């Protein structure tokens with residue numbers, strides 16, 4: 255049962271202070287924006303509801319791309335190996351900027367594939383290996399910053415770009431190298447003009463494998479044979495050479511592979527896949543033409559069944575490593591029937607690019623791994639088609655109206671491209687789609703509030719994108735990895751869009767978090783509900799509540815729900831969402847979970863159940879200590895980072911809790927990310 259609900263537990267005025275729509279409107283009036291049009295009513299699903307949604311994109315570790323010759327790259331890209339280890343990102347948002355230092359070749363006019371190849375050959379030629387050469391332990395498990403990722407790939411990638419990627423697949427098919435997938439569809443020979451058939455990965459595959467007696471004797475460039483034991487948290491194959499861990503992108507559990515050593519560290523080696531000697535039955539051809547270039551999806555080369563098994567193993571490994579629980583029972587990962595087209599949101603960097611002999615064009619995409627160059631991901635196969643279409647329309651309108659962008663041609667294009675590269679310009683296009691409502695929310699992130707030609711922009715976008723329910727500018731003057739700045743100005747339509755999950759309707763401001771994969775979100779929340787096993791008498795805290803979605807899902811089964819969220823607009827949305835769904839036992843508070851929960855506990859609140867769904871960084875120590883002091887009967891931990899999950903659980907296990915169940919849920923198919931719902935209860939003896 256829950257505790258005292260005396261006045262001292264009532265939130266302070268400051269806590270209650272929400273940035274209401276009214277206040278926001280007032281602020282915006284000052285900035286000269288038009289008042290928002292009346293909110294549209296939700297439309298029927300319109301066929302979009304069968305696809306799911308979202309996933310965060312992993313952050314890339316700087317300079318961690320494997321080295322190899324062009325031929326090696328072709329081979330390994332086809333085998334899914336041309337990617338560096340990447341850490342995941344937080345909250346489903348991909349950082350606005352590249353996470354690695356600008357490479358020396360960034361100014362050259364090369365395609366991503368060419369530039370990648372160049373870097374590879376430089377490394378093989380003995381160029382210093384970038385990235386972690388400090389001998390520090392493998393950083394991939396450390397829960398890197400935010401990321402939202404969208405891999406790419408559909409039909410519209412620029413021909414030259416896709417040709418390069420396709421040629422990788424073609425080259426691998428030409429080699430007959432054992433174990434590599436045959437292309438599922440024919441690749442035109444013209445796609446790779448002048449490319450010779452694969453000739454042994456620059457000699458690496460043909461070279462005899464090195465077999466030094468000791469892992470310490472392994473040198474850069476050595477080719478070693480490794481049996482892959484598991485998939486790592488960044489989607490890489492993990493094996494051992496003379497008992498030293500080896501991380502090999504593109505290798506799959508139980509495969510025996512030849513790999514060329516790229517980095518040697520005290521505790522691990524990084525190596526590049528050059529040949530699969532024994533192939534996994536889970537190996538498939540990655541369908542996306544920019545797989546291995548854009549970096550959004552890490553495990554497209556693994557069958558979906560294989561991905562679900564790999565994700566379970568990632569969770570198991572984390573608990574074993576960080577919580578000393580090697581025989582923890584983990585339920586099979588809950589997957590999707592159609593693990594594509596699922597993301598409901600895209601956040602794409604945008605630039606105006608010079609096209610030889612013609613007008614400039616607008617490119618929107620993700621930063622190529624290890625570079626400042628944007629990879630065009632139009633047609634991305636994990637984005638919902640409605641999102642892809644909306645991005646295309648927005649690009650077309652920006653181009654047609656010659657709206658300035660904050661970035662010129664990242665490949666060092668013409669300086670005479672009008673209006674390119676200005677602070678007044680658009681930096682990022684954010685499109686969110688309501689799978690049930692059919693609405694599209696468009697937000698343009700700019701560095702200053704004075705984006706020119708706003709009236710024309712509104713008019714053209716309304717015409718081109720009739721399903722657009724609201725258009726906003728978000729002003730972010732800072733060069734940080736975060737996409738959004740703190741100020742959002744509504745230019746037209748609703749300040750917040752609506753969508754629904756099950757029978758709940760939600761209002762979503764541009765900056766507010768909403769799960770990216772709606773189909774899987776319902777499974778996730780149902781898992782939480784079943785785990786909480788509420789009887790109607792409990793006080794529940796929904797920490798890190800976003801727009802209140804989990805709390806509102808649980809509210810009909812609880813006596814009281816209190817949500818905590820740091821983003822003011824999300825708290826305002828959550829409050830509105832409680833009202834519009836008639837959940838009058840749910841209240842939402844603005845603040846940091848690690849500040850508010852201890853304060854409430856100090857004031858006497860004793861929640862029966864605490865649910866926490868933090869960003870990838872996991873739970874703050876103060877929050878964990880408060881759980882141990884407040885002693886809820888149940889703690890339901892929804893986590894998108896198995897490493898921080900296991901580390902946080904260890905603190906609770908040491909403090910008198912035990913794990914009742916762990917249910918991985920695949921929110922982000924084709925990526926190495928995995929969500930898990932872990933239920934902790936007080937040990938009998940600790941009660």
Ligand SMILES: C[S@@+](CC[C@H](N)C(=O)[O-])C[C@H]1O[C@@H](n2cnc3c(N)ncnc32)[C@H](O)[C@@H]1O
Nearest residue numbers: 767769798799800819820821846847867868869
């Ligand atoms: C992974 S999202 C989960 C949101 C929500 N539970 C859902 O399912 O949509 C994490 C949320 O935590 C919020 N957040 C981040 N740091 C926080 C903190 N220190 N205290 C409270 N909320 C925080 C973010 O703004 C985001 O809305």
